[in-house]
Amino acid sequence: MSLKGPIALLTRRELLAATALLAGGFVSARADESCVDIGPMPVTPARGRVALGDISERVAWGVAIESPAVFDAKLIEALSAESPKFLAIASGLKFDYLYPHRPEAGATANWSECDAVLALAARLGVPVRGDCLAWNDWQPEWLKSIASERPEGWQLLLRGYFARHFRDVFAHFSPTDPMLRWCGVVNEPFNPWFRTNGGAAWRTGAWIDAFGFAADGVPAYIHEAFALGAKHAAAGTALFLNETNCDNDKFGPLVRPALLALVDKLQRAGRRVDAIGLECHLVPQWMNDPRKPDFSAFVAFLRDLARRGVRILLTELDVNDCSIHDAGDRDRLVADTMYEFVAASTAVPAVEMVTNWDFSDKYSWLRSAAVYPSLQRWSDCVAAPPCPRPDIYDEAMRPKAARESLARALGER
Numbered sequence: 001m002s003l004k005g006p007i008a009l010l011t012r013r014e015l016l017a018a019t020a021l022l023a024g025g026f027v028s029a030r031a032d033e034s035c036v037d038i039g040p041m042p043v044t045p046a047r048g049r050v051a052l053g054d055i056s057e058r059v060a061w062g063v064a065i066e067s068p069a070v071f072d073a074k075l076i077e078a079l080s081a082e083s084p085k086f087l088a089i090a091s092g093l094k095f096d097y098l099y100p101h102r103p104e105a106g107a108t109a110n111w112s113e114c115d116a117v118l119a120l121a122a123r124l125g126v127p128v129r130g131d132c133l134a135w136n137d138w139q140p141e142w143l144k145s146i147a148s149e150r151p152e153g154w155q156l157l158l159r160g161y162f163a164r165h166f167r168d169v170f171a172h173f174s175p176t177d178p179m180l181r182w183c184g185v186v187n188e189p190f191n192p193w194f195r196t197n198g199g200a201a202w203r204t205g206a207w208i209d210a211f212g213f214a215a216d217g218v219p220a221y222i223h224e225a226f227a228l229g230a231k232h233a234a235a236g237t238a239l240f241l242n243e244t245n246c247d248n249d250k251f252g253p254l255v256r257p258a259l260l261a262l263v264d265k266l267q268r269a270g271r272r273v274d275a276i277g278l279e280c281h282l283v284p285q286w287m288n289d290p291r292k293p294d295f296s297a298f299v300a301f302l303r304d305l306a307r308r309g310v311r312i313l314l315t316e317l318d319v320n321d322c323s324i325h326d327a328g329d330r331d332r333l334v335a336d337t338m339y340e341f342v343a344a345s346t347a348v349p350a351v352e353m354v355t356n357w358d359f360s361d362k363y364s365w366l367r368s369a370a371v372y373p374s375l376q377r378w379s380d381c382v383a384a385p386p387c388p389r390p391d392i393y394d395e396a397m398r399p400k401a402a403r404e405s406l407a408r409a410l411g412e413r
Contacts, residue, residue: 034369035387037361037395042328044401052403053083055410059346062126063356064088064316069363070116078397079359080124086181088129088315088355089117093183094138095165102142103161109168118179127181129355131242131315133169134162134225135187136205147206158210162221163228170232178234182313182353184242184277185229186222190258192251200251200258216265226271241266242277242315247298247341250286256301263308276305279316280345281357284337285323285380293337295344306350314345316357318390319402320366322381330389335401338392342409354410360393 052061062084069075091097092113099109121128143161146154166185173180194201202208202219211220222241229239243259245251259276266273287293305312319337321330345351358364365371366388375381375388392403 034372035367037387041394042331044399044404049407051081051083052407052410053085055407059351059410060085060353061410062086062088063359064090065117065359066090066092067113067116070120074397075360076120078393084124084126086126086129087117087121088131089114090131092117093130093169094132094135096138096140098165098168100140111172114172121179127179129182130169130180131184132187133165133183133185134207134221136203136207137188139206143206147209155210158206162207162210162224166228166232173234175234178236180234180237182238182240182275183229183233185225185239186241188242188244189219189222189262190243190255192245192255200254216269218262218265223269223271226266226273230272238274238311239272240275240277240313241273242279244279244281246278246301247280248283248286249288252298260304263310267308273310275311275313277313277315280314280341281316281318281320282337282341283320283379284333290323293340295341299344299348302345302348302351306348312348312351313353314351315355317355318357318364320379321389322375322379322385325382325386327386327389331401334390335405338402339405339409342406346409356392358391360395360397361389361391362395364388364390366390
């Protein structure tokens with residue numbers, strides 16, 4: 001791999017910023033985020049500590065990373081000191097990133113983002129997790145146009161692109177040295193904002209249109225994703241399905257039973273489902289008691305999953321803090337919520353991974369130009385919330401109280 005500078009094409013975060021700009025939304029002078037900390041921020045006193053990745057022998061700790069964070073020397077220095085046991089490729093294997101333009105015969109996919117993370121993982125001596133191969137969101141415009149215009153043979157055409165995506169991804173990794181230790185073949189199959197027959201609705205999009213539904217009522221693209229994963233993935237790559245909103249009281253009662261039923265159907269169909277990934281973008285204001293969240297229902301759900309023989313991965317951990325104004329109070333809320341959640345979840349033996357989704361507040365997806373201005377609309381924030389601080393390191397790459405609470409939770413059994 002040869003990496004000579006920042007990637008040429010837009011990452012998901014940069015695309016969000018560009019979209020907001022075109023829509024007349026608020027965009028700051030910084031290209032990669034829409035807000036920055038203002039004034040002095042709380043500092044966690046430095047003290048001797050064990051690196052996060054070295055705390056637990058059973059639960060692997062790592063982070064998701066993408067451009068521009070992967071090129072930030074100060075972040076990489078702080079991250080290296082925490083000894084992550086893996087890196088997650090946040091955007092580089094998603095369909096819209098690999099194929100921003102319609103791939104013609106012989107055209108190659110865009111591997112720049114993926115290879116930048118692989119290069120960093122090689123420096124750190126750790127494997128990687130790939131995410132989001134089959135997702136009905138964040139699809140390129142050319143793909144959505146085919147699905148909406150429906151020219152002759154459009155379903156077979158889209159299914160061919162779907163199969164190519166899986167072949168390309170798994171062929172990019174050596175089967176004799178599987179850097180790709182885990183791969184999410186299906187992402188967010190449910191849309192909890194809508195209901196169907198009293199349950200969570202399926203997330204719509206080009207893939208569900210192209211494949212339709214199987215006889216068991218499951219979107220056929222989900223069956224096909226696991227079939228293709230089993231066909232092309234190296235033997236050492238765990239295939240998982242990733243879902244969100246199982247952790248909170250607002251949507252969890254709807255999504256959790258739907259996900260358990262989906263796992264049951266996939267297993268009955270003989271699909272190889274090695275693990276279930278749970279995103280864990282924690283939203284305290286979506287709990288019955290935001291200050292004292294009770295995660296017992298989520299833990300019971302984890303135990304239900306474990307009884308199905310699947311491994312459990314916590315894949316996208318952060319804490320939405322936009323229900324509070326004061327930075328000190330926000331940091332305490334993030335730290336307390338992260339501790340309670342991780343300590344409760346990792347008490348379940350099947351939980352074998354904790355992934356922070358962004359290491360530093362500087363690159364949090366909640367700060368992106370398209371997401372930040374809309375926080376009030378979708379996550380019940382206070383009016384004009386200050387800049388989000390959802391991660392374990394702050395904008396200046398200093399460890400926060402959340403880092404210490406995560407360390408404490410990883411060490412408790």
